[in-house]
Amino acid sequence: MTETITTTTAPRRRLTRLIRPELRREVALTLGLVLVISVYPLITGSIYWLQIMMIANLYLVAAVGLNILRSEAGQMSFGQGAVFGSAAYATAMASGIGGYSFAVSAVLGFLAGLAVGTLLALPSLRVQGYYLGFVTMAGALAFPELLHVFEKQTHALTGITAPVPALQEIVFWRVDWLTLIITVLTCGSVVLYAIIRSSRLGRQMRVVGASPEAAVTLGLHPGRLRMLAFVLASAITAVAGVLYIPLIQYVAPGSFTIALSVLLYFIVVIGGPGTVLGPLVGVLLLYVLPNAVLADVGEYRLLIYGGIAFVVMFLLPEGVVGSLIALLDRLRRKNVKGTVSLAPVLAVASEDTSRADAVNRDEVILEAEGLSRSFGSVKALDDVSFVVRRAQIHGIVGPNGSGKTTLLNSLSGLIKLDAGTVVFNGKDVSSSGAVQRARLGMARTFQAPRIFSDLSVWENLDVGRGGAAKDGWLGEGLDMVREEWDSTPGGVLPHAQQRFLEVIRVLRQDPTILVLDEPAAGLSQLERKEFGNLLQSVVAATGASVVIVEHDLELVWQIADVISVVDSGQVRLSGTPDELRNHPAINHLFAGVQHA
Numbered sequence: 001m002t003e004t005i006t007t008t009t010a011p012r013r014r015l016t017r018l019i020r021p022e023l024r025r026e027v028a029l030t031l032g033l034v035l036v037i038s039v040y041p042l043i044t045g046s047i048y049w050l051q052i053m054m055i056a057n058l059y060l061v062a063a064v065g066l067n068i069l070r071s072e073a074g075q076m077s078f079g080q081g082a083v084f085g086s087a088a089y090a091t092a093m094a095s096g097i098g099g100y101s102f103a104v105s106a107v108l109g110f111l112a113g114l115a116v117g118t119l120l121a122l123p124s125l126r127v128q129g130y131y132l133g134f135v136t137m138a139g140a141l142a143f144p145e146l147l148h149v150f151e152k153q154t155h156a157l158t159g160i161t162a163p164v165p166a167l168q169e170i171v172f173w174r175v176d177w178l179t180l181i182i183t184v185l186t187c188g189s190v191v192l193y194a195i196i197r198s199s200r201l202g203r204q205m206r207v208v209g210a211s212p213e214a215a216v217t218l219g220l221h222p223g224r225l226r227m228l229a230f231v232l233a234s235a236i237t238a239v240a241g242v243l244y245i246p247l248i249q250y251v252a253p254g255s256f257t258i259a260l261s262v263l264l265y266f267i268v269v270i271g272g273p274g275t276v277l278g279p280l281v282g283v284l285l286l287y288v289l290p291n292a293v294l295a296d297v298g299e300y301r302l303l304i305y306g307g308i309a310f311v312v313m314f315l316l317p318e319g320v321v322g323s324l325i326a327l328l329d330r331l332r333r334k335n336v337k338g339t340v341s342l343a344p345v346l347a348v349a350s351e352d353t354s355r356a357d358a359v360n361r362d363e364v365i366l367e368a369e370g371l372s373r374s375f376g377s378v379k380a381l382d383d384v385s386f387v388v389r390r391a392q393i394h395g396i397v398g399p400n401g402s403g404k405t406t407l408l409n410s411l412s413g414l415i416k417l418d419a420g421t422v423v424f425n426g427k428d429v430s431s432s433g434a435v436q437r438a439r440l441g442m443a444r445t446f447q448a449p450r451i452f453s454d455l456s457v458w459e460n461l462d463v464g465r466g467g468a469a470k471d472g473w474l475g476e477g478l479d480m481v482r483e484e485w486d487s488t489p490g491g492v493l494p495h496a497q498q499r500f501l502e503v504i505r506v507l508r509q510d511p512t513i514l515v516l517d518e519p520a521a522g523l524s525q526l527e528r529k530e531f532g533n534l535l536q537s538v539v540a541a542t543g544a545s546v547v548i549v550e551h552d553l554e555l556v557w558q559i560a561d562v563i564s565v566v567d568s569g570q571v572r573l574s575g576t577p578d579e580l581r582n583h584p585a586i587n588h589l590f591a592g593v594q595h596a
C-alpha cells in the first residue's frame with residue numbers, strides 16, 4: 001500500500017519542484033484556461049469554435065516558443081511564422097503529395113521547421129536586438145515567395161489538401177485524437193516554459209540577454225545559449241506547425257505570410273513577455289476576440305493587431321499580464337525587508353585561513369607583458385607589464401582616464417590587445433576569449449554591479465558555471481541564508497549588498513584570481529572596511545589572488561600587498577604600500593583628485 005502511494009506521488013512532487021513557487025499559481029491558472037477554451041466548444045458542439053480554439057492552442061504553443069527566445073534569451077525574431085509555415089508545408093507536401101503516412105510526414109515536417117529555425121538562428125551569433133529582428137523578418141517575407149518560386153514542388157497556386165482521418169476518431173465523449181493531442185501539447189508547452197524559466201539554464205539565458213559582458217565573465221557562451229534558445233523555440237513552433245495540417249487539412253502560401261510572424265510576436269509582447277499566462281492572454285486578445293467579434297477578419301488582421309498593440313502598449317508597456325504582475329510585485333515588495341543577511345556568509349569567510357597558508361606565495365599567477373591598446377589616437381594602454389603572485393592583492397590606482405578599466409578588460413579578455421601577452425596560471429591566454437579565461441579561473445566584476453532585478457538574490461548567485469559543488473568554504477554560510485535569499489528579489493537590494501553579492505557570485509566559480517573594477521564605489525566608510533575584510537578573508541580562505549582597480553586609496557593602501565600606479569596608459573610606479581606611501585610622485589599624480 002505504502003509503495004503504491006510513493007510511486008504515484010513522487011514524480012508529481014518532483015515536477016512541481018522544478019517550477020519556482022511564484023510561478024505555480026500562474027501555471028495552474030494558464031492550464032485551467034487552456035482546458036476551458038479546449039472543452040467549451042465540445043460542450044456547445046460548435047465545430048467552428050472548436051477549430052478556432054484549436055488554432056488558438058497552436059498559436060499559443062508557437063508563442064510559448066517565442067517567449068523563450070524573447071524573454072529568456074532577449075532575442076528578437078519576426079520569423080517564427082516561417083518556422084511554423086515550413087513545418088506545416090513540409091508535412092502537407094509529404095502526406096498530400098508524397099503519399100507518406102502522417103507519422104512520417106510529421107517527422108519530416110518537424111525537421112523542416114527545425115532546419116528553418118536553425119537557419120534563422122545563425123545571424124544571432126553575430127547580431128542581436130532589432131538587427132536580428134530585421135534579419136529574421138526577411139526570412140518571414142521570403143518564405144511564401146519561395147513557395148511560389150518552387151510552384152512545381154509546392155503546388156503553391158492550388159494549395160495542398162492533406163486530410164488525416166485517423167486523428168478525427170473519437171477517443172472518449174466528444175474528444176477526438178487531434179483535440180486531445182493539441183490540448184495535451186499546449187499544456188505541455190506551458191509547463192515546459194515554466195520549468196525552463198525556473199531552471200539554471202533559463203537564468204543563464206536571461207543573463208546572456210541582459211548583459212552579455214557579465215555572461216562571458218561567468219564562463220557562459222552568449223552565442224551558444226542564444227542558438228540553443230532559437231533551436232528550442234523552433235522545435236516547439238515546428239510541433240505546432242505540424243499539427244496545423246490534420247486540423248486545417250489544407251495549406252496554401254497565403255496562410256503563412258509575414259502577418260503570422262507579426263501575430264506571434266504581438267501575442268507575446270501584448271500578453272506579457274516572460275510570463276506564463278501572457279501568451280494565452282495575447283492569443284485571446286489578438287486571435288480569439290477578433291474572430292468572435294468579426295466573423296471574417298482576414299483582410300483587417302494587421303490593422304486589428306496594430307490597433308490592439310497600440311492601445312495595450314500605450315497603457316500597459318509590460319503587456320497585460322506583465323503589467324499586472326509588476327503591480328502585484330510592487331505591492332508585495334512594500335512588505336519585503338529590502339536587504340538580506342550577509343553576516344553568516346561573511347563570518348564563515350573570515351574564519352577560514354586554510355588555503356593561503358598552504359600556497360607558495362612567490363608563484364606567479366598572472367604575467368602581463370607589453371600590453372598596448374589604442375582607441376583611435378588615444379593610447380589607453382602603452383606597453384604595460386606587471387605580475388601578480390599567488391594569494392596577493394594587487395591594487396591598481398591612477399587618475400580618471402588613465403587606462404585602468406582598459407587594463408582589466410584586456411586581462412579578462414573583454415577587449416583585444418594591439419600588442420602584448422597575458423600568461424595566466426602558466427598558460428598563454430593572449431588569444432583566448434573572456435569565456436575561456438573565466439573557465440580557467442579568472443573572475444571579473446564591473447564598475448556597475450550586474451545584479452539582475454527579475455531574479456531572486458539566490459538565483460543571481462546561481463547563474464554561473466559553478467554551484468554547490470564548488471562552494472567549498474562558502475557552502476556552510478550559503479546554506480544558512482539560502483531560503484531568505486531565494487525569497488528576496490535581487491532588484492530590491494541596496495547598492496552595497498549588490499557589491500558583496502557580486503563578489504560572492506564570482507567566488508562560486510572557485511576562481512584563481514579575482515579582477516575587480518572599482519568594487520568599493522558607492523559604499524559607505526563602514527561598508528568599505530567590511531568589503532576590504534571580505535577580500536582579505538577570501539584570499540586567506542582560498543589562496544586566490546586579487547587585482548583591484550580602486551579610487552579609494554585608503555582602502556587600497558589598507559589591503560593591497562603590491563600597488564601599481566597607472567597614468568596615461570603606463571605603469572609609472574610599482575611597490576608595496578609602505579614603499580609608495582610617501583613617494584613624491586604619488587602626490588603629483590593625484591594632485592587635484594578628490595579621492596586622493
Ligand SMILES: Nc1ncnc2c1ncn2[C@@H]1O[C@H](COP(=O)(O)OP(=O)(O)OP(=O)(O)O)[C@@H](O)[C@H]1O
Binds near residue numbers: 378379380400407
Ligand atoms: N571603447 C572605447 N572607445 C574609445 N575610447 C576609449 C574606450 N575605452 C576607453 N577609452 C579611452 O581610453 C582611455 C582610458 O580609459 P579607461 O576607461 O581605461 O580609464 P580609467 O582609468 O578606467 O578611467 P576611470 O577611472 O574614469 O574609470 C580614456 O581616454 C578613454 O576615453
